[in-house]
Amino acid sequence: xxxxxxxxxxxxxxxxxxxxxxxxxxxxxxxxxxxxxxxxxxxxxxxxxxxxxxxxxxxxxxxxxxxxxxxxxxxxxxxxxxxxxxxxxxxxxxxxxxxxxxxxxxxxxxxxxxxxxxxxxxxxxxxxxxxxxxxxxxxxxxxxxxxxxxxxxxxxxxxxxxxxxxxxxxxxxxxxxxxxxxxxxxxxxxxxxxxxxxxxxxxxxxxxxxxxxxxxxxxxxxxxxxxxxxxxxxxxxxxxxxxxxxxxxxxxxxxxxxxxxxxxxxxxxxxxxxxxxxxxxxx
Numbered sequence: 001x002x003x004x005x006x007x008x009x010x011x012x013x014x015x016x017x018x019x020x021x022x023x024x025x026x027x028x029x030x031x032x033x034x035x036x037x038x039x040x041x042x043x044x045x046x047x048x049x050x051x052x053x054x055x056x057x058x059x060x061x062x063x064x065x066x067x068x069x070x071x072x073x074x075x076x077x078x079x080x081x082x083x084x085x086x087x088x089x090x091x092x093x094x095x096x097x098x099x100x101x102x103x104x105x106x107x108x109x110x111x112x113x114x115x116x117x118x119x120x121x122x123x124x125x126x127x128x129x130x131x132x133x134x135x136x137x138x139x140x141x142x143x144x145x146x147x148x149x150x151x152x153x154x155x156x157x158x159x160x161x162x163x164x165x166x167x168x169x170x171x172x173x174x175x176x177x178x179x180x181x182x183x184x185x186x187x188x189x190x191x192x193x194x195x196x197x198x199x200x201x202x203x204x205x206x207x208x209x210x211x212x213x214x215x216x217x218x219x220x221x222x223x224x225x226x227x228x229x230x231x232x233x234x235x236x237x238x239x240x241x242x243x244x245x246x247x248x249x250x251x252x253x254x255x256x257x258x259x260x261x262x263x264x265x266x267x268x269x270x271x272x273x274x275x276x277x278x279x280x281x282x283x
């Protein structure tokens with residue numbers, strides 16, 4: 001092939017235009033070093049989705065593991081999991097940081113907030129129902145998820161009936177407990193968000209049933225925020241050999257597929273490449 005000056009210029013432009021990351025998921029860790037409470041979630045996201053580890057780098061700014069600058073809109077899904085501290089770091093309360101998250105979602109990005117990060121919907125002004133902040137409780141109670149009436153067909157429940165589990169009747173996903181976390185008890189359910197699933201413990205129902213609302217969805221502009229709290233996103237349950245861990249994993253596989261399908265591969269150019277194709281790259 002004949003290489004001309006024009007082709008060299010074009011190649012240079014294309015190289016500059018390619019995003020720094022081809023991965024479509026970022027795992028946001030608020031601490032400089034991943035605490036043990038967040039390790040299992042990160043390892044799963046990195047192994048199965050090629051998730052890039054990012055950290056806050058000041059108000060409205062983010063960095064990768066090597067300190068390089070990253071933009072949230074480099075990614076299709078941003079997952080912020082926090083279970084080591086029941087308070088949010090001050091940098092996340094800064095107006096510029098909130099704007100960075102809102103811009104990402106409003107422009108078509110998908111944001112997944114789990115455990116203590118659940119609380120961030122209140123800080124973003126999206127939810128008015130008071131949110132509870134809890135310390136760890138490793139009680140090994142059998143805990144389950146049940147679809148809110150009308151949400152049985154939500155994509156987060158895809159495939160469970162084939163596994164013998166009916167979302168309308170509920171099924172167990174945790175027998176470990178939880179690290180630090182948030183939920184809507186006792187003032188729930190959520191008012192502004194769409195409640196997808198409720199929580200239960202055996203024997204069901206408990207007096208608090210219907211007030212925890214650990215899995216909710218918020219539509220913001222062109223994007224989506226999904227929040228998961230209580231005992232729903234506790235991958236350490238697998239480390240402790242909980243027999244229901246595979247169902248927790250299946251739930252989160254569905255969550256990632258759902259959020260990925262809602263968001264374009266590149267929020268800037270709205271590329272039509274599907275999440276399924278992207279995920280396959282990392283399997």
